[in-house]
Amino acid sequence: MDTVYILITGFLSVVLINNLVLTKFLGICPYLGVSGRIDMAFGMGLAVTFVMTLSGTLTWLIDHMILMPLGLEVTRYVCFILVIASAVQLVEMYLRKFFPPLYESFGIFLPLITTNCAILGLCLFLNLWGTESLLEAVVLSVGGGIGFTMAICIMAGIRENLMMVDVPEPLQGAPITLITAGILSLAFMGFAGII
Protein backbone atom coordinates (compact mmCIF):
# COMPACT_ATOMS: atom_id res chain seq x y z
CA MET A 1 0.00 0.00 0.00
CA ASP A 2 2.77 2.35 0.95
CA THR A 3 4.60 1.65 -2.32
CA VAL A 4 1.46 2.33 -4.33
CA TYR A 5 0.96 5.60 -2.47
CA ILE A 6 4.55 6.66 -3.17
CA LEU A 7 4.18 5.72 -6.85
CA ILE A 8 0.95 7.69 -7.25
CA THR A 9 2.24 10.81 -5.52
CA GLY A 10 5.50 10.54 -7.45
CA PHE A 11 3.63 10.26 -10.73
CA LEU A 12 1.33 13.21 -10.01
CA SER A 13 4.27 15.22 -8.81
CA VAL A 14 6.31 14.71 -11.96
CA VAL A 15 3.33 15.31 -14.28
CA LEU A 16 1.74 18.32 -12.60
CA ILE A 17 3.81 19.91 -9.88
CA ASN A 18 7.37 19.34 -11.03
CA ASN A 19 6.42 19.40 -14.71
CA LEU A 20 9.71 19.20 -16.58
CA VAL A 21 8.88 21.91 -19.09
CA LEU A 22 7.04 24.46 -17.01
CA THR A 23 8.95 24.32 -13.73
CA LYS A 24 12.33 22.82 -14.62
CA PHE A 25 12.66 24.45 -18.07
CA LEU A 26 13.71 21.21 -19.73
CA GLY A 27 12.94 20.59 -23.38
CA ILE A 28 12.25 24.23 -24.17
CA CYS A 29 13.75 24.02 -27.68
CA PRO A 30 11.20 21.54 -29.09
CA TYR A 31 8.57 23.19 -26.91
CA LEU A 32 9.04 26.44 -28.84
CA GLY A 33 9.86 24.82 -32.16
CA VAL A 34 7.29 22.08 -32.66
CA SER A 35 4.28 23.48 -30.80
CA GLY A 36 2.84 25.18 -33.90
CA ARG A 37 0.35 22.44 -34.79
CA ILE A 38 -1.40 20.10 -32.41
CA ASP A 39 -0.86 16.85 -34.39
CA MET A 40 2.89 17.53 -34.72
CA ALA A 41 3.03 18.39 -31.04
CA PHE A 42 1.30 15.15 -30.11
CA GLY A 43 3.69 13.13 -32.31
CA MET A 44 6.68 14.80 -30.69
CA GLY A 45 5.19 14.18 -27.25
CA LEU A 46 4.72 10.47 -27.98
CA ALA A 47 8.26 10.11 -29.33
CA VAL A 48 9.68 11.87 -26.27
CA THR A 49 7.60 9.74 -23.87
CA PHE A 50 8.82 6.59 -25.56
CA VAL A 51 12.51 7.49 -25.58
CA MET A 52 12.28 8.93 -22.08
CA THR A 53 10.83 5.73 -20.64
CA LEU A 54 13.46 3.66 -22.40
CA SER A 55 16.45 5.79 -21.47
CA GLY A 56 15.21 6.57 -17.95
CA THR A 57 14.98 2.85 -17.23
CA LEU A 58 18.27 2.02 -18.92
CA THR A 59 20.25 4.77 -17.24
CA TRP A 60 18.79 3.87 -13.84
CA LEU A 61 19.87 0.26 -14.37
CA ILE A 62 23.34 1.25 -15.54
CA ASP A 63 23.71 3.71 -12.70
CA HIS A 64 22.70 1.21 -10.02
CA MET A 65 24.12 -2.00 -11.49
CA ILE A 66 27.41 -0.81 -12.95
CA LEU A 67 28.47 2.70 -11.98
CA MET A 68 27.61 2.73 -8.28
CA PRO A 69 29.05 -0.68 -7.34
CA LEU A 70 32.25 0.10 -9.23
CA GLY A 71 32.53 3.64 -7.90
CA LEU A 72 32.56 5.14 -11.37
CA GLU A 73 30.06 7.92 -10.65
CA VAL A 74 32.42 10.45 -12.18
CA THR A 75 31.75 9.09 -15.67
CA ARG A 76 27.99 9.26 -15.14
CA TYR A 77 27.30 12.12 -17.58
CA VAL A 78 29.29 10.54 -20.40
CA CYS A 79 27.53 7.20 -19.92
CA PHE A 80 24.08 8.77 -19.75
CA ILE A 81 24.42 10.76 -22.94
CA LEU A 82 25.84 7.76 -24.81
CA VAL A 83 22.94 5.58 -23.62
CA ILE A 84 20.44 8.19 -24.75
CA ALA A 85 22.10 8.64 -28.14
CA SER A 86 22.18 4.90 -28.78
CA ALA A 87 18.62 4.42 -27.54
CA VAL A 88 17.45 7.04 -30.01
CA GLN A 89 19.39 5.40 -32.84
CA LEU A 90 18.00 1.95 -32.02
CA VAL A 91 14.44 3.19 -31.82
CA GLU A 92 14.86 4.98 -35.12
CA MET A 93 16.26 1.89 -36.87
CA TYR A 94 13.64 -0.41 -35.35
CA LEU A 95 10.75 1.80 -36.37
CA ARG A 96 12.05 2.28 -39.91
CA LYS A 97 12.32 -1.47 -40.39
CA PHE A 98 9.20 -2.77 -38.69
CA PHE A 99 6.70 0.07 -38.46
CA PRO A 100 7.17 2.27 -41.54
CA PRO A 101 3.88 4.19 -41.07
CA LEU A 102 4.79 5.04 -37.48
CA TYR A 103 8.26 6.04 -38.63
CA GLU A 104 6.71 8.34 -41.22
CA SER A 105 4.61 10.05 -38.56
CA PHE A 106 7.14 10.67 -35.82
CA GLY A 107 10.46 9.43 -37.13
CA ILE A 108 11.43 12.93 -38.19
CA PHE A 109 11.47 14.04 -34.54
CA LEU A 110 13.77 11.25 -33.39
CA PRO A 111 17.16 12.76 -34.32
CA LEU A 112 16.10 15.96 -32.56
CA ILE A 113 15.43 14.06 -29.36
CA THR A 114 19.09 13.28 -28.65
CA THR A 115 19.69 16.92 -27.86
CA ASN A 116 16.38 17.29 -26.04
CA CYS A 117 17.39 18.33 -22.56
CA ALA A 118 14.22 16.84 -21.08
CA ILE A 119 15.56 13.30 -21.58
CA LEU A 120 18.98 13.80 -20.05
CA GLY A 121 17.40 16.06 -17.42
CA LEU A 122 14.99 13.35 -16.33
CA CYS A 123 17.78 10.75 -16.11
CA LEU A 124 19.75 13.13 -13.89
CA PHE A 125 16.72 13.98 -11.77
CA LEU A 126 16.03 10.27 -11.22
CA ASN A 127 19.43 10.13 -9.61
CA LEU A 128 18.95 13.39 -7.69
CA TRP A 129 15.54 12.40 -6.35
CA GLY A 130 17.09 9.27 -4.88
CA THR A 131 14.84 6.85 -6.75
CA GLU A 132 14.99 3.63 -4.78
CA SER A 133 13.47 0.97 -7.02
CA LEU A 134 13.31 0.16 -10.71
CA LEU A 135 9.51 0.38 -10.65
CA GLU A 136 9.69 3.90 -9.28
CA ALA A 137 12.20 4.86 -11.98
CA VAL A 138 9.91 3.52 -14.72
CA VAL A 139 6.84 5.27 -13.32
CA LEU A 140 8.67 8.59 -12.99
CA SER A 141 10.05 8.30 -16.55
CA VAL A 142 6.60 7.64 -18.01
CA GLY A 143 5.25 10.50 -15.90
CA GLY A 144 7.93 12.84 -17.18
CA GLY A 145 7.03 11.96 -20.77
CA ILE A 146 3.32 12.41 -20.17
CA GLY A 147 3.98 15.74 -18.49
CA PHE A 148 5.96 16.87 -21.52
CA THR A 149 3.26 15.68 -23.94
CA MET A 150 0.58 17.46 -21.94
CA ALA A 151 2.49 20.73 -21.78
CA ILE A 152 3.36 20.73 -25.49
CA CYS A 153 -0.22 19.84 -26.54
CA ILE A 154 -1.75 22.57 -24.38
CA MET A 155 0.72 25.01 -25.89
CA ALA A 156 -0.07 23.86 -29.45
CA GLY A 157 -3.79 24.29 -28.78
CA ILE A 158 -3.25 27.83 -27.58
CA ARG A 159 -0.96 28.66 -30.48
CA GLU A 160 -3.50 27.44 -33.03
CA ASN A 161 -5.90 29.98 -31.58
CA LEU A 162 -3.21 32.66 -31.46
CA MET A 163 -3.06 32.48 -35.27
CA MET A 164 -6.34 34.37 -35.37
CA VAL A 165 -5.20 37.04 -32.96
CA ASP A 166 -3.60 40.35 -33.85
CA VAL A 167 -0.31 40.12 -31.95
CA PRO A 168 1.84 43.30 -31.83
CA GLU A 169 4.66 42.94 -34.34
CA PRO A 170 7.72 42.77 -32.05
CA LEU A 171 6.00 40.07 -29.98
CA GLN A 172 5.25 37.77 -32.90
CA GLY A 173 6.82 34.33 -32.93
CA ALA A 174 8.97 33.27 -30.01
CA PRO A 175 8.23 36.17 -27.59
CA ILE A 176 4.47 35.60 -27.46
CA THR A 177 5.06 31.85 -27.11
CA LEU A 178 7.30 32.46 -24.12
CA ILE A 179 4.79 34.81 -22.52
CA THR A 180 2.05 32.22 -23.03
CA ALA A 181 4.32 29.60 -21.48
CA GLY A 182 4.82 31.93 -18.52
CA ILE A 183 1.09 32.22 -17.94
CA LEU A 184 0.77 28.43 -18.30
CA SER A 185 3.47 27.86 -15.71
CA LEU A 186 1.62 30.29 -13.43
CA ALA A 187 -1.45 28.09 -13.83
CA PHE A 188 0.60 24.95 -13.07
CA MET A 189 1.88 26.57 -9.88
CA GLY A 190 -1.65 26.21 -8.59
CA PHE A 191 -1.10 22.45 -8.42
CA ALA A 192 1.77 22.83 -6.00
CA GLY A 193 -0.31 22.55 -2.85
CA ILE A 194 -2.50 19.62 -3.85
CA ILE A 195 -0.57 16.77 -2.28
Add this chain to the structure above:
Amino acid sequence: MRSIKHFFEQSWLLIVASFFFGLLIAVTNAALSARIAWNATAKLNTLAGGLLPSATKFTPLDETIDIVARGGKPQALQLYRATDNGETVGWIFTAVGSGFADKIELVVAVNGDLQSLAGFVILASNETPGFGDRIKEDGFRNQFKGVPAGELVISNSGEPGTVVTISGATVSSTAVIETLSHYLTQVKEQMQQKGLVDHDDES
Protein backbone atom coordinates in the same frame (compact mmCIF):
# COMPACT_ATOMS: atom_id res chain seq x y z
CA MET B 1 39.00 -10.39 -41.59
CA ARG B 2 38.04 -7.66 -44.02
CA SER B 3 35.13 -6.62 -41.85
CA ILE B 4 37.34 -6.28 -38.78
CA LYS B 5 39.77 -4.14 -40.73
CA HIS B 6 36.88 -2.04 -41.99
CA PHE B 7 35.59 -1.67 -38.45
CA PHE B 8 38.93 -0.35 -37.20
CA GLU B 9 39.34 1.93 -40.18
CA GLN B 10 36.01 3.53 -39.44
CA SER B 11 36.22 3.79 -35.71
CA TRP B 12 39.87 4.07 -34.63
CA LEU B 13 39.42 7.73 -33.84
CA LEU B 14 36.48 6.95 -31.62
CA ILE B 15 38.40 4.30 -29.71
CA VAL B 16 41.50 6.47 -29.29
CA ALA B 17 39.38 9.43 -28.25
CA SER B 18 37.48 7.32 -25.69
CA PHE B 19 40.75 6.28 -24.04
CA PHE B 20 42.08 9.81 -24.11
CA PHE B 21 38.92 11.33 -22.62
CA GLY B 22 38.70 8.57 -20.02
CA LEU B 23 42.24 9.37 -18.98
CA LEU B 24 41.47 13.07 -18.88
CA ILE B 25 38.49 12.53 -16.55
CA ALA B 26 40.47 10.16 -14.36
CA VAL B 27 43.33 12.65 -13.95
CA THR B 28 40.98 15.53 -13.14
CA ASN B 29 39.07 13.41 -10.68
CA ALA B 30 42.24 12.24 -8.96
CA ALA B 31 43.47 15.81 -8.70
CA LEU B 32 40.26 17.26 -7.34
CA SER B 33 38.58 14.51 -5.30
CA ALA B 34 40.50 15.37 -2.12
CA ARG B 35 39.37 18.95 -2.34
CA ILE B 36 35.75 17.97 -3.03
CA ALA B 37 35.71 15.71 0.03
CA TRP B 38 37.29 18.50 2.09
CA ASN B 39 34.51 20.89 0.95
CA ALA B 40 31.84 18.44 2.10
CA THR B 41 33.43 18.11 5.55
CA ALA B 42 33.83 21.86 5.84
CA LYS B 43 30.17 22.37 5.04
CA LEU B 44 29.10 19.75 7.56
CA ASN B 45 31.23 21.41 10.23
CA THR B 46 29.78 24.87 9.56
CA LEU B 47 26.23 23.57 9.68
CA ALA B 48 26.91 21.52 12.80
CA GLY B 49 28.57 24.51 14.45
CA GLY B 50 25.38 26.51 13.94
CA LEU B 51 23.35 23.80 15.65
CA LEU B 52 25.64 23.29 18.63
CA PRO B 53 27.16 26.71 19.29
CA SER B 54 28.93 25.57 22.45
CA ALA B 55 30.93 22.90 20.62
CA THR B 56 34.45 23.80 19.52
CA LYS B 57 35.52 20.60 17.80
CA PHE B 58 33.86 17.86 15.76
CA THR B 59 35.62 14.53 15.50
CA PRO B 60 34.32 11.56 13.53
CA LEU B 61 33.71 8.47 15.65
CA ASP B 62 36.14 5.62 15.01
CA GLU B 63 33.46 3.03 14.44
CA THR B 64 30.32 3.51 12.37
CA ILE B 65 27.00 2.24 13.67
CA ASP B 66 24.80 -0.11 11.68
CA ILE B 67 21.24 1.03 11.11
CA VAL B 68 18.47 0.39 8.61
CA ALA B 69 18.00 3.38 6.29
CA ARG B 70 14.61 4.64 5.15
CA GLY B 71 13.59 2.20 2.42
CA GLY B 72 14.95 -0.85 4.23
CA LYS B 73 18.57 -0.93 3.10
CA PRO B 74 21.29 -1.42 5.73
CA GLN B 75 23.51 1.59 6.20
CA ALA B 76 26.68 2.28 8.15
CA LEU B 77 26.12 5.65 9.78
CA GLN B 78 29.05 7.90 10.62
CA LEU B 79 28.57 9.86 13.82
CA TYR B 80 30.53 12.93 14.86
CA ARG B 81 31.26 13.75 18.49
CA ALA B 82 30.98 17.44 19.29
CA THR B 83 33.26 18.43 22.13
CA ASP B 84 34.09 21.54 24.12
CA ASN B 85 37.44 21.23 25.94
CA GLY B 86 37.26 17.45 25.85
CA GLU B 87 33.73 17.33 27.23
CA THR B 88 31.06 15.81 24.96
CA VAL B 89 28.33 18.36 24.28
CA GLY B 90 26.51 16.63 21.44
CA TRP B 91 26.41 14.24 18.53
CA ILE B 92 26.04 15.00 14.84
CA PHE B 93 24.91 12.73 12.03
CA THR B 94 23.33 13.07 8.60
CA ALA B 95 19.98 11.51 7.81
CA VAL B 96 18.42 10.85 4.40
CA GLY B 97 14.68 10.70 3.87
CA SER B 98 12.42 10.74 0.86
CA GLY B 99 10.11 13.71 0.48
CA PHE B 100 8.01 14.66 -2.45
CA ALA B 101 9.40 12.19 -5.00
CA ASP B 102 12.67 13.59 -3.84
CA LYS B 103 15.53 13.07 -1.45
CA ILE B 104 15.89 15.25 1.66
CA GLU B 105 19.23 15.25 3.44
CA LEU B 106 19.35 16.51 7.01
CA VAL B 107 22.15 17.28 9.42
CA VAL B 108 20.87 16.33 12.87
CA ALA B 109 22.33 17.44 16.19
CA VAL B 110 21.52 15.66 19.44
CA ASN B 111 22.55 16.83 22.90
CA GLY B 112 25.38 15.08 24.71
CA ASP B 113 23.22 12.66 26.74
CA LEU B 114 21.19 11.69 23.65
CA GLN B 115 18.01 12.65 25.50
CA SER B 116 16.89 15.66 23.49
CA LEU B 117 17.25 17.05 20.01
CA ALA B 118 19.43 20.12 19.55
CA GLY B 119 18.07 20.86 16.08
CA PHE B 120 18.52 20.06 12.42
CA VAL B 121 19.31 21.78 9.14
CA ILE B 122 18.50 20.79 5.59
CA LEU B 123 21.69 19.81 3.79
CA ALA B 124 20.09 19.28 0.41
CA SER B 125 16.54 19.11 -0.87
CA ASN B 126 14.62 19.83 -4.03
CA GLU B 127 11.22 20.57 -2.58
CA THR B 128 8.78 22.78 -4.48
CA PRO B 129 9.70 26.46 -3.94
CA GLY B 130 7.16 28.31 -1.82
CA PHE B 131 5.57 25.11 -0.53
CA GLY B 132 7.70 22.09 0.32
CA ASP B 133 10.81 24.14 0.88
CA ARG B 134 9.18 25.85 3.84
CA ILE B 135 10.75 23.03 5.87
CA LYS B 136 13.88 25.18 5.70
CA GLU B 137 12.22 28.04 7.57
CA ASP B 138 13.22 28.81 11.15
CA GLY B 139 9.62 28.70 12.40
CA PHE B 140 9.40 25.03 11.50
CA ARG B 141 12.91 24.11 12.58
CA ASN B 142 12.96 25.90 15.95
CA GLN B 143 10.12 23.80 17.37
CA PHE B 144 12.44 20.78 17.28
CA LYS B 145 14.91 22.30 19.73
CA GLY B 146 14.77 20.37 22.97
CA VAL B 147 12.10 17.81 22.06
CA PRO B 148 12.85 14.33 23.45
CA ALA B 149 15.04 12.35 21.08
CA GLY B 150 13.22 9.25 19.88
CA GLU B 151 9.84 8.78 18.27
CA LEU B 152 8.61 12.34 17.68
CA VAL B 153 4.99 13.15 18.51
CA ILE B 154 2.97 15.15 15.98
CA SER B 155 0.23 17.27 17.48
CA ASN B 156 -1.86 20.13 16.20
CA SER B 157 -2.07 22.02 19.47
CA GLY B 158 1.65 22.68 19.75
CA GLU B 159 2.11 21.32 23.29
CA PRO B 160 5.67 21.31 24.59
CA GLY B 161 7.63 18.28 23.44
CA THR B 162 5.50 17.78 20.33
CA VAL B 163 5.89 19.11 16.81
CA VAL B 164 3.48 20.53 14.21
CA THR B 165 3.48 19.92 10.45
CA ILE B 166 3.18 22.74 7.90
CA SER B 167 -0.13 22.91 6.09
CA GLY B 168 0.51 23.14 2.34
CA ALA B 169 3.77 21.27 2.84
CA THR B 170 2.35 18.30 4.69
CA VAL B 171 4.27 15.68 2.71
CA SER B 172 7.62 17.41 3.08
CA SER B 173 7.26 18.30 6.75
CA THR B 174 5.92 14.85 7.66
CA ALA B 175 8.84 13.34 5.76
CA VAL B 176 11.28 15.35 7.86
CA ILE B 177 9.60 14.31 11.11
CA GLU B 178 9.45 10.65 10.09
CA THR B 179 13.08 10.65 8.98
CA LEU B 180 14.14 12.19 12.29
CA SER B 181 12.11 9.65 14.30
CA HIS B 182 13.43 6.79 12.19
CA TYR B 183 17.07 7.72 12.71
CA LEU B 184 16.84 8.96 16.30
CA THR B 185 15.33 5.77 17.72
CA GLN B 186 17.93 3.60 16.00
CA VAL B 187 20.89 5.80 16.81
CA LYS B 188 19.86 6.00 20.46
CA GLU B 189 19.42 2.25 20.74
CA GLN B 190 22.73 1.46 19.05
CA MET B 191 24.67 4.03 21.05
CA GLN B 192 23.29 2.71 24.32
CA GLN B 193 24.16 -0.85 23.31
CA LYS B 194 27.69 0.17 22.52
CA GLY B 195 27.86 1.88 25.89
CA LEU B 196 28.82 5.24 24.40
CA VAL B 197 26.07 6.95 26.37
CA ASP B 198 24.13 6.04 29.51
CA HIS B 199 20.84 4.21 29.39
CA ASP B 200 17.59 6.07 29.90
CA ASP B 201 16.92 6.87 33.55
CA GLU B 202 13.61 5.07 33.53
CA SER B 203 14.98 1.73 32.35
Add this chain to the structure above:
Amino acid sequence: MTTNPDGQASNYTKTLLAGLWRENPVFRLLLGMCPTLAVTAAVKPALTMGCCVIFVLVCSNIMVSLMRNLLKPHLRILMFTLTISTFVTIADLLLKAFQPAMSEALGPYVPLIIVNCVIICRAEACASKNPMLTSIIDAFGMGIGFTLTLCVLAGVREVIGTGKFFDIRVMPDAFVPWAALTMPVGAFLTLGFLLAAANIISKKHS
Protein backbone atom coordinates in the same frame (compact mmCIF):
# COMPACT_ATOMS: atom_id res chain seq x y z
CA MET C 1 39.75 35.11 -47.88
CA THR C 2 42.48 37.79 -47.91
CA THR C 3 45.96 36.79 -46.86
CA ASN C 4 47.28 40.09 -45.56
CA PRO C 5 47.47 40.32 -41.75
CA ASP C 6 45.05 43.25 -41.49
CA GLY C 7 42.34 41.39 -43.35
CA GLN C 8 42.94 38.37 -41.16
CA ALA C 9 42.72 40.43 -37.97
CA SER C 10 39.52 42.16 -39.02
CA ASN C 11 38.07 38.76 -39.86
CA TYR C 12 38.82 37.58 -36.33
CA THR C 13 37.22 40.67 -34.83
CA LYS C 14 34.19 40.08 -36.99
CA THR C 15 33.94 36.48 -35.76
CA LEU C 16 34.32 37.63 -32.18
CA LEU C 17 31.68 40.31 -32.46
CA ALA C 18 29.22 38.10 -34.33
CA GLY C 19 28.37 36.20 -31.17
CA LEU C 20 27.66 39.37 -29.24
CA TRP C 21 24.79 40.64 -31.33
CA ARG C 22 24.42 39.61 -34.97
CA GLU C 23 24.41 35.90 -34.19
CA ASN C 24 23.72 36.11 -30.46
CA PRO C 25 22.85 32.53 -29.49
CA VAL C 26 19.88 33.42 -27.29
CA PHE C 27 18.34 36.51 -28.85
CA ARG C 28 18.96 35.80 -32.54
CA LEU C 29 19.30 32.02 -32.85
CA LEU C 30 17.05 30.92 -29.94
CA LEU C 31 19.59 28.31 -28.84
CA GLY C 32 20.30 27.09 -25.32
CA MET C 33 17.00 28.24 -23.88
CA CYS C 34 16.98 25.68 -21.09
CA PRO C 35 19.84 27.11 -18.97
CA THR C 36 18.88 30.62 -20.02
CA LEU C 37 15.57 30.23 -18.23
CA ALA C 38 16.65 27.99 -15.38
CA VAL C 39 19.68 29.67 -13.84
CA THR C 40 18.78 33.33 -14.23
CA ALA C 41 16.96 33.95 -10.96
CA ALA C 42 20.08 35.77 -9.74
CA VAL C 43 23.20 37.17 -11.40
CA LYS C 44 25.80 35.04 -9.62
CA PRO C 45 24.60 31.60 -10.77
CA ALA C 46 24.01 33.05 -14.25
CA LEU C 47 27.61 34.29 -14.41
CA THR C 48 28.93 30.95 -13.14
CA MET C 49 26.88 29.11 -15.74
CA GLY C 50 28.20 31.48 -18.42
CA CYS C 51 31.79 30.77 -17.42
CA CYS C 52 31.17 27.01 -17.50
CA VAL C 53 29.68 27.31 -20.98
CA ILE C 54 32.66 29.39 -22.19
CA PHE C 55 35.07 26.77 -20.78
CA VAL C 56 33.26 23.84 -22.39
CA LEU C 57 32.75 25.71 -25.65
CA VAL C 58 36.41 26.67 -26.00
CA CYS C 59 37.75 23.23 -25.04
CA SER C 60 35.37 21.29 -27.26
CA ASN C 61 35.94 23.67 -30.18
CA ILE C 62 39.71 23.13 -29.84
CA MET C 63 39.31 19.34 -29.80
CA VAL C 64 36.84 19.23 -32.67
CA SER C 65 38.98 21.57 -34.72
CA LEU C 66 42.04 19.37 -34.11
CA MET C 67 40.32 16.26 -35.35
CA ARG C 68 38.23 17.87 -38.07
CA ASN C 69 40.09 16.14 -40.91
CA LEU C 70 39.82 12.70 -39.33
CA LEU C 71 36.08 12.74 -38.69
CA LYS C 72 33.93 10.16 -40.42
CA PRO C 73 30.58 11.70 -41.36
CA HIS C 74 28.33 9.16 -39.63
CA LEU C 75 30.38 9.16 -36.40
CA ARG C 76 30.57 12.95 -36.30
CA ILE C 77 27.73 13.64 -33.88
CA LEU C 78 28.87 10.80 -31.62
CA MET C 79 32.37 12.28 -31.42
CA PHE C 80 30.98 15.73 -30.66
CA THR C 81 28.80 14.37 -27.87
CA LEU C 82 31.69 12.41 -26.39
CA THR C 83 33.98 15.45 -26.44
CA ILE C 84 31.39 17.77 -24.96
CA SER C 85 30.33 15.41 -22.19
CA THR C 86 33.96 14.86 -21.17
CA PHE C 87 34.59 18.57 -20.78
CA VAL C 88 31.29 19.07 -18.98
CA THR C 89 32.32 16.40 -16.47
CA ILE C 90 35.61 18.24 -15.95
CA ALA C 91 33.83 21.57 -15.56
CA ASP C 92 31.47 19.98 -13.04
CA LEU C 93 34.40 18.61 -11.01
CA LEU C 94 36.17 21.99 -11.08
CA LEU C 95 33.00 23.70 -9.91
CA LYS C 96 32.51 21.19 -7.09
CA ALA C 97 36.08 21.69 -5.96
CA PHE C 98 36.36 25.46 -6.11
CA GLN C 99 32.79 26.80 -5.99
CA PRO C 100 30.83 24.23 -3.94
CA ALA C 101 27.99 26.61 -3.12
CA MET C 102 27.46 27.51 -6.76
CA SER C 103 27.71 23.87 -7.79
CA GLU C 104 24.83 23.11 -5.45
CA ALA C 105 22.77 26.06 -6.64
CA LEU C 106 23.14 25.07 -10.29
CA GLY C 107 22.56 21.38 -9.55
CA PRO C 108 21.63 19.32 -12.62
CA TYR C 109 21.89 22.31 -14.93
CA VAL C 110 25.69 21.92 -15.09
CA PRO C 111 25.54 18.43 -16.67
CA LEU C 112 22.72 19.71 -18.85
CA ILE C 113 25.30 21.88 -20.65
CA ILE C 114 25.95 18.66 -22.64
CA VAL C 115 22.65 19.08 -24.44
CA ASN C 116 22.97 22.85 -24.75
CA CYS C 117 22.41 23.34 -28.47
CA VAL C 118 24.84 26.29 -28.60
CA ILE C 119 27.85 24.04 -28.10
CA ILE C 120 26.97 21.28 -30.52
CA CYS C 121 25.86 23.88 -33.05
CA ARG C 122 29.22 25.69 -32.89
CA ALA C 123 31.11 22.39 -33.13
CA GLU C 124 29.15 21.52 -36.24
CA ALA C 125 28.95 24.92 -37.90
CA CYS C 126 32.36 26.35 -37.06
CA ALA C 127 34.93 24.10 -35.42
CA SER C 128 34.55 21.15 -37.80
CA LYS C 129 35.32 23.41 -40.77
CA ASN C 130 37.81 25.99 -39.51
CA PRO C 131 41.39 25.98 -38.18
CA MET C 132 41.98 26.16 -34.46
CA LEU C 133 42.47 29.90 -33.99
CA THR C 134 39.22 30.82 -35.72
CA SER C 135 37.40 28.17 -33.71
CA ILE C 136 38.75 29.49 -30.42
CA ILE C 137 37.82 33.06 -31.27
CA ASP C 138 34.38 31.95 -32.38
CA ALA C 139 33.95 30.01 -29.13
CA PHE C 140 34.88 33.06 -27.08
CA GLY C 141 32.55 35.31 -29.06
CA MET C 142 29.62 32.96 -28.74
CA GLY C 143 30.37 32.17 -25.10
CA ILE C 144 30.64 35.80 -24.10
CA GLY C 145 27.49 36.65 -26.03
CA PHE C 146 25.67 33.86 -24.21
CA THR C 147 27.01 34.92 -20.80
CA LEU C 148 26.08 38.58 -21.35
CA THR C 149 22.55 37.63 -22.34
CA LEU C 150 22.24 35.44 -19.27
CA CYS C 151 23.48 38.27 -17.07
CA VAL C 152 21.08 40.82 -18.58
CA LEU C 153 18.15 38.48 -18.00
CA ALA C 154 19.34 37.59 -14.50
CA GLY C 155 19.96 41.26 -13.68
CA VAL C 156 16.39 42.24 -14.57
CA ARG C 157 14.96 39.30 -12.63
CA GLU C 158 17.13 39.78 -9.56
CA VAL C 159 16.68 43.56 -9.26
CA ILE C 160 12.91 43.47 -9.68
CA GLY C 161 12.33 40.08 -8.08
CA THR C 162 14.36 40.58 -4.90
CA GLY C 163 15.43 44.24 -4.93
CA LYS C 164 19.06 43.15 -4.84
CA PHE C 165 21.90 43.00 -7.35
CA PHE C 166 24.73 40.55 -6.66
CA ASP C 167 23.24 40.13 -3.17
CA ILE C 168 23.55 43.88 -2.47
CA ARG C 169 20.36 45.84 -1.95
CA VAL C 170 19.98 48.43 -4.72
CA MET C 171 16.31 49.33 -4.65
CA PRO C 172 14.89 51.80 -2.08
CA ASP C 173 13.42 50.25 1.06
CA ALA C 174 9.90 51.18 0.00
CA PHE C 175 10.19 48.90 -3.02
CA VAL C 176 8.21 45.69 -2.63
CA PRO C 177 9.96 42.88 -4.54
CA TRP C 178 7.92 41.09 -7.18
CA ALA C 179 8.64 37.62 -5.91
CA ALA C 180 6.94 36.10 -8.97
CA LEU C 181 9.90 37.12 -11.12
CA THR C 182 12.21 34.73 -9.30
CA MET C 183 9.80 31.87 -9.99
CA PRO C 184 9.47 29.98 -13.31
CA VAL C 185 6.75 32.34 -14.55
CA GLY C 186 9.14 35.29 -14.24
CA ALA C 187 11.74 33.53 -16.35
CA PHE C 188 9.33 32.98 -19.24
CA LEU C 189 7.84 36.49 -19.11
CA THR C 190 11.15 38.33 -18.79
CA LEU C 191 12.73 36.40 -21.66
CA GLY C 192 9.62 36.97 -23.77
CA PHE C 193 9.74 40.71 -23.29
CA LEU C 194 13.52 40.89 -23.73
CA LEU C 195 13.18 39.02 -27.04
CA ALA C 196 10.54 41.52 -28.10
CA ALA C 197 12.90 44.36 -27.16
CA ALA C 198 15.69 42.73 -29.17
CA ASN C 199 13.31 42.48 -32.14
CA ILE C 200 12.48 46.19 -31.92
CA ILE C 201 16.16 47.19 -31.70
CA SER C 202 17.28 45.03 -34.62
CA LYS C 203 14.38 46.38 -36.67
CA LYS C 204 15.40 49.99 -36.02
CA HIS C 205 18.96 49.21 -37.13
CA SER C 206 18.01 47.72 -40.46
